[in-house]
Amino acid sequence: MSTLNLTLLTDLYELTMMQGYFKTGNHDVAVFDAFYRNNPSGGAYAICAGLEQVIDYIEHLSFQKEDIDYLRSLGIFNEDFLEYLSTFKFSGDIYAIAEGTVIFPREPLVKVVAPIMEAQLIETALLNIINHQSLIATKAARVCYAANGDGVMEFGLRRAQGPDSGTYGARAAIIGGCKGTSNVLTGQMFDVPVLGTHAHSWIMSFPDEYTAFKTYAQLYPDACTLLVDTYDTLNSGIPNAIRVFTEMRDAGITSKSYGIRMDSGDLAYLSKKARKMLDDAGFEDAIISASNDLDEYLIQSLKIQGSQITSWGVGTNLITSKDNPSFGGVYKLAAIQKDGGDFVPKIKLSENSEKVTNPGNKTIYRIYDKETGKIRGDLICLVDESYDTSQDLKLFDPNEPWKKTILPGGSYTMKELLIPVIKNGKAIYHSPKVMDIQKFCNKEKETLWDESKRFVNPQKIHVDLSQKLYDIRNQLLNQA
Amino acid sequence: MSTLNLTLLTDLYELTMMQGYFKTGNHDVAVFDAFYRNNPSGGAYAICAGLEQVIDYIEHLSFQKEDIDYLRSLGIFNEDFLEYLSTFKFSGDIYAIAEGTVIFPREPLVKVVAPIMEAQLIETALLNIINHQSLIATKAARVCYAANGDGVMEFGLRRAQGPDSGTYGARAAIIGGCKGTSNVLTGQMFDVPVLGTHAHSWIMSFPDEYTAFKTYAQLYPDACTLLVDTYDTLNSGIPNAIRVFTEMRDAGITSKSYGIRMDSGDLAYLSKKARKMLDDAGFEDAIISASNDLDEYLIQSLKIQGSQITSWGVGTNLITSKDNPSFGGVYKLAAIQKDGGDFVPKIKLSENSEKVTNPGNKTIYRIYDKETGKIRGDLICLVDESYDTSQDLKLFDPNEPWKKTILPGGSYTMKELLIPVIKNGKAIYHSPKVMDIQKFCNKEKETLWDESKRFVNPQKIHVDLSQKLYDIRNQLLNQA
Missing domain, CATH: 3.20.140.10 (nicotinate phosphoribosyltransferase)
Known part of the structure; x- marks a missing residue:
């Protein structure tokens, strides 16, 4: 524009x-x-x-x-x-x-x-x-109100109604309270934080999930959020993430920010299971973040259900203000x-x-x-x-x-x-x-x-x- | 872009x-x-x-x-x-x-x-x-299906999610079947028909509705669609439009396209009344067009009710695909x-x-x-x-x-x-x-x-x- x-x-x-x-x-x-x-x-x-x-x-x-x-x-x-x-x-x-x-x-x-x-x-x-x-901006304020102090990231560019809609929409979302956006162009144009780690395709491009996580952790130890739902969140994703976090710890690597992201499934149930698995392995400070068709109502509902998610990636429903x-x-x-x-x-x-x-x-x-x-x-x-x-x-x-x-x-x-x-x-x-x-x-x-x-x-x-x-x-x- | x-x-x-x-x-x-x-x-x-x-x-x-x-x-x-x-x-x-x-x-x-x-x-x-x-494009195809051969105009720029959303959205709406768009930039960029006449503010800027209509008809006799709902559709707008059309006819001015537009009220009822009033005055070829939160469902409903509208201006619900x-x-x-x-x-x-x-x-x-x-x-x-x-x-x-x-x-x-x-x-x-x-x-x-x-x-x-x-x-x- x-x-x-x-x-x-x-x-x-x-x-x-x-x-x-x-x-x-x-x-x-x-x-x-x-x-x-x-x-x-x-x-x-x-x-x-x-x-x-x-x-x-x-x-x-x-x-x-x-x-x-x-x-x-x-x-x-x-x-x-x-x-x-x-x-x-x-x-x-x-x-x-x-x-x-x-x-x-x-x-x-x-x-x-x-x-x-x-x-x-x-x-x-x-x-x-x-x-x-x-x-x-209004929708973002509502989503952030539901998140009640947790960080909310704007992740909607791919579902926005055209390039400007993604770019200026992200600007407005940040005004309304989002911590950052995945949209690099918005970051460049408006000097706002840009965020993001990897997609399922990263995991799938490796012979196995563990190798994908390990490689990512070696490349980006300081912002190491691993996406755990490509194959099986509880039986593969989280155990592999814990294995990598353990190896990092054993190697004396400290991370500014690390954790997992879930993009499917029952986020309330899975996040509680995940929290327990991470805590049991000594990773009490690992962040559990989530995405997947979130909006203010779902975030509020997940919180009421005792979800252990503390970082929210909100895409389609925010960038299009889907219900309105x-x-x-x-x-x-x-x-x-x-x-x-x-x-x-x-x-x-x-x-x-x-x-x-x-x-x-x-x-x-x-x-x-x-x-x-x-x-x-x-x-x-x-x-x-x-x-x-x-x-x-x-x-x-x-x-x-x-x-x-x-x-x-x-x-x-x-x-x-x-x-x-x-x-x-x-x-x-x-x-x-x-x-x-x-x-x-x-x-x-x-x-x-x-x-x-x-x-x-x-x-x-x-x-x-x-x-x-x-x-x-x-x-x-x-x-x- | x-x-x-x-x-x-x-x-x-x-x-x-x-x-x-x-x-x-x-x-x-x-x-x-x-x-x-x-x-x-x-x-x-x-x-x-x-x-x-x-x-x-x-x-x-x-x-x-x-x-x-x-x-x-x-x-x-x-x-x-x-x-x-x-x-x-x-x-x-x-x-x-x-x-x-x-x-x-x-x-x-x-x-x-x-x-x-x-x-x-x-x-x-x-x-x-x-x-x-x-x-x-999909939404436009649905709206045009409901219009069943009537012309559908894309009028949503002001409600689109940013400039690109309006401009490329209008492009897509025309692909899906719209006859034209109000968006001049889309017309310029993609060589598609641009359409539009005047707003309520035009009427309000004149001492009275008749003078506003008369002036518009003198300026644009060949695409003379008069907006009749600024004050009172049946008691003021349509009678004033008929007065102006009559004066044009009496002066021997023939118009390529003329008629009325309604942007509020009960469009089924008003369009039937309008059709009768126009026909009784000898303006059987005057086009009745309508806007006001139209979508495929409302257009289909209006047609079932026997509405006399044959030209549809569709804004918000099309350019945002509001229900989806x-x-x-x-x-x-x-x-x-x-x-x-x-x-x-x-x-x-x-x-x-x-x-x-x-x-x-x-x-x-x-x-x-x-x-x-x-x-x-x-x-x-x-x-x-x-x-x-x-x-x-x-x-x-x-x-x-x-x-x-x-x-x-x-x-x-x-x-x-x-x-x-x-x-x-x-x-x-x-x-x-x-x-x-x-x-x-x-x-x-x-x-x-x-x-x-x-x-x-x-x-x-x-x-x-x-x-x-x-x-x-x-x-x-x-x-x-």
Whole structure:
């Protein structure tokens, strides 16, 4: 993605609409919100990711000669519009929630304020990137929550939906909490740990399993994880691994990290047997790692069953977010500013009431309990509203406005979530390193109670509207 | 993908194993099979796709200086191995099933015959590409089967799992039968139709819906699909669309293609109402198209309900293959040739019996009924076996070998599915254009009876083993 020109990574209708605005001389400034409607996998939160790539995309937006030629060949664009595209640069402002932040439905993750032509063009790629990485970061956070402190490795490249999906998916998985990835390209691009040892084919290429293990241990004594399920885990794999570990010990070789990996069978039963066999041979510090269609539910179940696995390689179900493979983020017009005047709020109605949008040029405040630092709720309001945390704060559910909560002044703190990242088309935000985003995300996760992190019927966090925003929304609904 | 260097798009363990083979002087030639175990979405077939990108990847495999520097920085690779990598070129042979072919579980889609070091390196990227595109091509074939001749458009870029996922996913969707895609980059890269009109934001940017429609119709009279559900489909959207169509008709403007699109609400009910309203106004040729979380099941259900939609825009559920978002292809060692001798078959056992592999250097014959041209079954055999279609052919199920079928000589035809695509590291196969692959795929789908294409409990196609292969497999199982 860093070298592929993504300018044409857009739906055709963005360009036909753009030409429409161009030809009708519409230079209005529009506010578009990117937000999502439902948390993945029935959870109570998501993790925001992908901003670095969105900024990169915006900064590199540029129609090359071959792009213009291609568009001309479609026979629907006029020369004056193609001429405009040939020198196109994004000139607007973008606000976004920092990567790694815990997020909730209906709050703008990215807000674009730009001439409507420009804001329209970037819709598709922006959503593609944010939807993908937020999905995988969220899934990773869930898997890591189940692993409860054990290391989780992202191993899904071969099952990812294409190269980028594997590469940026691994980036997002690390943001969400994974210790490392098997994907070497992600390691190179983002300076994150890469992990991995050998496959069944390594074992099968030797005359016997013992020789395969022995050779591997001689080559890589310091990261010596032996895959024990090629032939028979309990009767061949583990005994051969113990034989090799014993020979290493007898030869005075100490390993930084050694152990076994299992990729099939009943992982609860086999890991308990394995632990006993390893312990009996004096290898109490040998790590038992496992893979094979793991996800957060299976890891939690294995832990409940007393499995002795302490290192988890998670592939397909993480890199595709298998039970919920799309994030569902949308990009909706919220306001229009004509000739430098005020922003006029816009609303989209729908036969499906959940598709009705929040109008206006908005921002989001996160409200924390001052004592615990945990999230009390989020408040979406208009950008010109301000709050004094020494005063009482009245919150109400926009769907059930009679349900009110008063937070006493001094009992809460507030933080604005949307930060400016692009100003007049130029990046003014420098993305942290991925491992630093992971650290930030780990702190973010601590702002949620366990009740909101559990998998079954988790406690939802309130995302409220300010009175002013609520009134404008109702007024537009009534007008329509 | 065409410009990003994908050489490091690999799992770390491929490189650690490679170094292991390098240091132990293992120059054996290995046969690896890429195959899948279960058809997506409970179907009875899949569609093979991605070969063009695999060939492209193989031909561009090359470690650049920055790649070598990065690998050195990991502290696990020796200088002599890094030196070897710095001039690395793939030198082996690859056989594959042509893109667009109907395929079945357990048959090798791609067979790699190469020095084991080289064959190992390419595992991850090869699987990533084939898994992704075969998944989406298969889903598209299912959606198009449900649409029963209506046009299906791929509209999923914003919900795809990253840029490549959208771009190559759209390529695969077109192979599987989609008429076009909204993704302009895919259109440019693969010379396939791009489609699309406008979004809700277009409507909302105008003072009223009528003006938005009118302006659009003036700009694009020849592909004038108006989105009618921004405010109220039946009371506002369709009446305004009819008003604009009437004005066009009155002005003597004829349109190549015009109609309405609905993106929310009860599509069965609304489309029937819309059809009547359009017909009553004399617009019998106006097309009713729809989007909104469509998939093969919903399209089939809408058709059963008598929906009047004849053009389908399918997004999220197609581009992510939502109900089954991974293809599950694997890459397994099947044989090893030492010092130019015979290929020695290799088998992988497993606690999970479905993970036991088919050993040997194999090929696949497809058997057709001579009269109908429909598939009778597939036969996996060793490369040195040959068949005479004038003779009777005995087939048996490898899982239930007592169930035998005799095909009388002359009643069937056979076609070898694996074709050589790379020879000594050089491409010897020129991939057809995507629209030609689509045509080929449409013919392929006709080789299946409807009984195998239906969604509920479809009739499985037999994939049998030759007697010789079956005996070798049993012998290796008994030895182990």
